[in-house]
Amino acid sequence: MSWKMLTGAFWVTIGVVITALGLDLFLVPNKIAAGGTSGIATILHYLIGTPVGMTMLALDIPLYALGIYRLGLGFGLRSLYGSVSLAILVDVFSLFVPVPTRDPLLASLFGGVLIGLGLGLVFRFRGTTGGTDLAAAIMRTYTGINIGQLLFLVDGIVVLAAGLVFRSWELALYALITIFIAARVIDMVQEGISYAKAFFIISNHTDIISGRVLKDLxxxxxxxxxxxxxxxxxxxxxxxxxxxxxxxRLKEMVYEVDPRAFIILADVREVLGEGFKEYGGEK
Structure with a gap:
């Protein structure tokens, strides 16, 4: 196994651990079913007492079979490690991790952050935990609908079911908060936090400005x-x-040369290359 594969497996494992903690510390104890197979498993846990992790895995098994059939062997097997390890860790952690809060708002906020951070790491290093991600990919082969739209639809149905089962639309609303925060954190982990700025400079003195950028900066x-x-x-x-x-410094430099220059400034999520971050093969 190459160093790149070992590094990827390590970070996928870290992501799975964080996701499991998010479920056991915040979401499951507070009946927040934030979509996906984990949401279905949470509902079933409170209805019939089934363990959340093993229920998640049981729900994933038919998805693997259909995923391998519709999407190929590689796609189904790539989901196996993440979902099996997540299912095991969720049930193991539930035996001893404390529940830090019974406030559903705090639970939805911090649960969303941990779930987003964990899944973001898993996705960033080309892993997956199966669940509704796999279901949406399979459904797309039948319907042609965008995966993001399908995920929203599936998660919405789970949240609606949780509201009916738990007879609390407040819990359903908290679950929506969790889904929103988790999605934002996943994007942040995959795209990176904005730490650089892109300048588009329009001027009649581009030779002088570019020379100063190269020399002074x-x-x-x-x-x-x-x-x-x-x-x-x-x-x-x-x-x-x-x-x-x-x-x-760059703004002052441009306007010293050309007070009539036109500047467009944009956030940059990630920069790979000389003078910034070298590509580490994480994607």
Whole structure:
């Protein structure tokens, strides 16, 4: 097994541990069924007393079979490690982890953060925990509907069922909070926290500005060909990416050269390459 595969397996395992803790510390004890097979398992746990982890795994088994049939052997097997380890850890942790809060709002917030962080790590390192992700991928082969829309539909049905079973629409609303926060955290983990800024600089003095970017900031820059639609004249647009600490300095530098320059400033989630982060093969 290569170092890359070992690293990926390690981080997928960490993600599964965090996800299991999110369920056992916050969601399951507070009857927050935030969609997915974990939500169904939570409902069944309180209805008939079944263990949450093993119920999740039992729900996933037919999905594996159908997933292998519809999506190929590789897709089904790739889901196996994450879902089996998650099911085991959920049931093991439930035996001894404390319940830090019985406040459903706190539970939905912190549960969403942990679930999002855990699943974000799993997805970032090309793992999966099966569940509704696998179900949505299978359903897409039949319906052609976007996976995100299918996930929203499936999770919505689970949340609605939880509200009916627990006879509490407040718990259903808390579950929606968890789903929203988890989705945002998953995106943040996969895309990265914005730590750099992209500058698009439009000026009649691009040669001077780009020279100062290269020399004074020691940053690379790219000249893009552009055409002003109002004037019809061709001009260059400078594209450069800098750290947050360099934003003010670059603005001053541009306006010293050209007070009439036009700047577009955008957040950058992740930058791979010289002067920033080297690609580590995590994706």
């Amino acid at each position: 020691d940053r690379g820059a790219t000249a893009l060909k552009g055409r002003g639609l109002f004037t019809g004249s061709d001009r260059e647009v400078i594209l450069t990416v800098v750290n947050r600490s360099e934003v003010s």
